[in-house]
Amino acid sequence: MTYSEMLVARISSLCAEKGLSYYKLEELSGVSLSTIDNIVKGKTKNPRIITLHKIALGMDMTLAEFLDIKEINTFSFDE
Numbered sequence: 001m002t003y004s005e006m007l008v009a010r011i012s013s014l015c016a017e018k019g020l021s022y023y024k025l026e027e028l029s030g031v032s033l034s035t036i037d038n039i040v041k042g043k044t045k046n047p048r049i050i051t052l053h054k055i056a057l058g059m060d061m062t063l064a065e066f067l068d069i070k071e072i073n074t075f076s077f078d079e
Helices: 003-018 022-029 033-040 049-058 063-067
Strands: none
Touching: 003 022, 003 033, 003 063, 022 033, 022 049, 033 049, 049 063
């Protein structure tokens, strides 16, 4: 799994868990729907940290909580 795919999976699973549509996430995070859509569809492979921070805050999480998943914590960029 690529780093980008891990972020997509994280956003998708958290939205499902919290009952959020991408429209609602846009409203809560201040990140445009087109940006969220580009991340989720894999068009944006490396979103900026500020974008991920806003998404995390929109989900009522810190950035650290948002990125605290096993796959990302053990990901190697050397491969």
